[in-house]
Amino acid sequence: MPDLPSELRQLNDHIAALENSRGQLPDDVVDTAIAAIRAQLQTIVQAAHAVAVTGNNYGNINTGLIIQQASKPGAGKGELRRAYLARILNQANQLALFAGDSANTQIRLSSVYTALLTQHGEWDARLANESGDDKLRTGRNGARQSVLDRFNAERKLVLLGGPGSGKSTFINFVALCMAGEMLGSTSVNLDMLTAPIPPEPDSTDDKPKTQQWDRGALLPVPVVLRDFASDLPGNAAVNAATLWQHIEKRLHQSALGDFAPYLKQELLESGGLILLDGLDEVPDPEARREQIKQAVRDFADTFDKCRFLATSRTYAYTRQDWKLHEFAEAALLPFSPGQIQRFVDAWYAHMSELSRLSENDAKGRAELLKRTIAHNDRLAELAERPLLLTLIARLHTERGGALPEKREELYAQAVELLLNQWESLKVSYKPDGSKQIEPSLSEWLNASRDDIRRELDKLAFEAHRDQADLLGTADIRQDKLVMALWNATPNKTGINLKLLEEYLRDRAGLLAGHGVGLYQFPHRTFQEYMAACHLTVDGFPDQLSRLLCVDPTRWREATLLAAAKVMRGTPEAVWSLADALCPCDEPPTHGQAKESDCWGALLAGQVLWETGLAEPSPDTASRNEQKRQRVRRWLQAIAERGWLPTVDRAIAGGTLSVLGDGRDLEKLVAIPAGEFWMGDDGMDDSKPRHRVTLPAFKIGQYPVTNGQYRRFAQATQRTWDSPDADKPEKRNHPAVNVTWHDALAYCAWLTVEWRKAGKIGAGETVTLPSEAEWERAAAGMEGLAFPWGSDWREDCANTSESGIGDTSAVGIFPLGVSSDACLDIAGNVWEWTRSLWGKDFMKPDFKYPYRPGDPEREDLQSGDEIRRVVRGGSWDDSQGHARCAVRYWSLPDSRYLSRYFGFRVVLLCSAPVL
Template identity: 30%
Template structure:
């Protein structure tokens, strides 16, 4: 076909025609592209808007009567599943999710269970009338996946899995799996035929066109490798040995998560709790500082158990100790973020009810009266005040919601209640978005009036702008709260690369000195009680924001920087912290 295209392409184009040639990512080699002289445009991953459009159009075609309802349901469901980020960016895998969700209007919560069903669906569509053949194909794919991880078939000791291997290695893996002597012609031919059949028909293993083969998506390789381990290993303590050998390698993390899910399904909850406890017991603080990869695997397992509704018993406190140590030691930011997010899921002991006097002693920090830096000069703070150590978190805001915060007008200003009533507002817009709704992340997407209502409910108020700047800069007039120069990664700015809000207090070196206030630079902008321009004090006039947010550069995170928006704005970069009102100050 390519030869024919190359021969006739010039005449075709001169006649005013156009040619669009579609191919799998590895279907055309660089030599093929050069031969055709066609510009190349690789398909980009689907962003959030394209995902929603894809889902709506898919259901509109597949199930017109219920299409819109199913589309809305899946879009909402995927927003609450951070573990599916890679899948929903890929058109084929998003199609598989549409199929699966359409069957029962839900996706399995367990990632292992979901992949099990996705693999079943893919193979069923390609081997419809052959149950035994599907099982055999799945076994061969598992052997290939594990072989690509370990390199055992070609006498290699791979430390990290390979996403693509030679066709010869695939053939050798299949030969070993079948127990056939590769020296015999029949054995070689059988393995060759099985390899080509899998490449042509399975839909999961692909010929990459460069003498190599790989799975459609690395996550399928990871799942099938874990499944093959669970199916073929039988010696005593094999699971412990695999974890000990592979957990220190970050690239093995997804496979170990799938393996844990498989063994949980097979051996039950008590086994899973004991396995997690055993791994947790090995996480000595010095070892975690040296290599946090096993601790991240531990976080994955704890999250899986928690989402299944299991009682973690003593694991909760032991995991909290691990996560808080990781935060204090400031291990690599993405690993620290992962452990911090799971800490929010199991219960972050640093946080509490802001109305509880017993918690207020640790949750609020006293800022003494005195002269403090203010913009280019100084300003007198006449009365001491107590300001939240952290921005208000989702967990704390959830107490406000559960206590009728959106139903009772007494917590709201007159203007705020009128705004709430007009819009029938009863939740922040990101409340169901799993990227932003973990209990120890700052609540975001709240308007000025929602922030004000929470503070009234908590027995306090929003900080005045001069108070916020005094707390951040101190009498010395720090440029940044920590008192030193800017460092990329010292707080949750765009330089940290997280792309979302982080659990509060995740960046200890950025804490204000000497007060110990956290997240005054980055993470989220914070509402202040002041109007931005003193001459504009109408209901909808702009209010002050301070502190910067996770998508902003260093200059916006300076403690003297002022920002503003109108009070109705509810975006993912804006949260707040609370000041205890004067009657409750010491």
């Protein structure tokens, strides 16, 4: 009789050789040959009472050989234990994301796992919303902590999270590392388990700490509670023995029944890890809930030397009575930027290991994907969920290292992948460990994929329409989902609805179970996108226009995505939508416009921007150019007259920038000569309050914008390192990332340009304002605390209280206008002046009272070590900094914090003091 390990090794070598021949032989030939060899392997191993798991290598460990040795008659405890661990090692490492993954190209958990984080200390269930703990994203109630650290501190722990958050992945990874450590693997072991959590991009810690696990290697016992529930005895009482009988049964089905008494003995005497996956994901949960909970509690009491880890979806655990007494709770946090970057690096390194890419190509693609995610807020939000990050990485890999530039196309391809994962053939395992292929949903329903998709789009629309809370994704009742799919099949009499419910329960992808009898899309983005798809075929564009004008917050994203989708067909459909959204030719010249008209105009502008039709083009038909101009006029009115809430008005201002801001942004306002009150007795650096007399001058009504400064930088070839420089939506925002020298150079250039154009005379000079001129323009003759009056008022300035969180288009705060018609002189950006502060940042060398004409205070030739005064506050500062008398400073050549610094110009009738 041939030596069993030797014979199996030879067959495995044949399989490896066939895999290497792909590209030289057709895939169907290779697949047929490999399937025949694997069938032979199965026959040989079963004949020897072995478990059919072939030789996967984990450093110095070959699990196939271990299991083969245990198959010999009379195998001892040690051999059986090693076979048990080898089986866990193989199964836990499988991460078959798609049914088509072959054994040699399958993504391995050990290669891509990224350490998960939770909240340090007790978490607040009230913060966890129904879409999977979104409000825990920032970890704002305490420091972040690795899930492993938390498990190390708790003997009994329930790990909570939404679908795709990494719960089952963590259980499998713990089992994998424990099994590898006990088998003596040099690659998969406790060192891998406790590897440091990924550092954040801005971290300065060059020696990150390992995660904590001081419990040693513990024998893992994974239990899928869905399978356990199927073994429960009706309504009979259950106890620890019930769960143990299930574990023992699974061992017998895996040809490891002889190990059962040894396993039980070790768990009772030495302890182990009982890993309970899917507490709430059991069939017939209402009937099984108390049985499952009782069995787990009793088992934990009996096997009191073991540690227990269970997983559950957050909603079900906190709201559907799944709580386990005496079990601590930990809620998974979404991926941080550091975790995202670590996963991407690991993913592409694994692509190189699988020989799908060269090492250099893999590293280059990883850098591209990390950069793409970091610079795309919408993509970064999706990437916070491990399932969706894996989806993004898969798309990026399959597209040759690129993602669609347009987000609608990205969502379309992502939805198709998720639908494929949810709907297509599925590989599962029978109780004896052998694979089985479940039919696709379209085969199961005998319905076309297009019909299924159409019904799901309609379901997404109805869920989005009826969702009470606009945060996260809607709950979709199981009966609604089942009926939607039932509607897709032409042979309704052949569908068993109860079996359809069970079929859907075990599926994940486009829709996943959220709680008992509840489903959700994996992210609100996909719900909105599929709702948009439905709206492009049902009453477009009129129904969408009506919905938007009634409830703009709910339908904004769906409107933009619908526009982008129809743009792929014909631009005329987009122009029709813009026309439906903004039908009124002119905004009213007096009074308040109707809110629905304002929302319609704003979304019409965003629709044109989203689809690339916003900017003037000679290819635009005259009738459509008229529509574009109509939208532009409405957006200008919204910006100038403050017709929408602050944040939405800021969006209108940016959209106006793309369509073309028709305002005179170089306009100067005249400040008459005279005396005014300067300073504030309540501020050390601004006292005493005193009278100052100034000659007449003119000052910019607005700060200098990006569009204006860009023309200067191009004309003079001056370096301007600003992230806003080329953004069309920020052409009418204040120019930032300019030093004091940059601002003064702009003024000198503008002086020449305006003189050449005849706009100013030879005796007039454009320069920066002195701080006295700036304060006179801001505070008026009476020296007001704020440009608009003595007290702070909402919606008067872009400060941190506004909620905008960035610069905004100039002039969108009409209520904040000064008595001399200056806008944005409080908030938005700190503004450079030509006045000196001094060398000491703690206190000014140039104190009050201010004396006009002082040759030193406005010396333009002073060295760069002497700080210059800036005024007005910024979008990142609180209201107190927006007071007219507040003085701040910066070094004239410094770019530190320069994203908060801009300037406006003054026109003087004679040159400023040198």
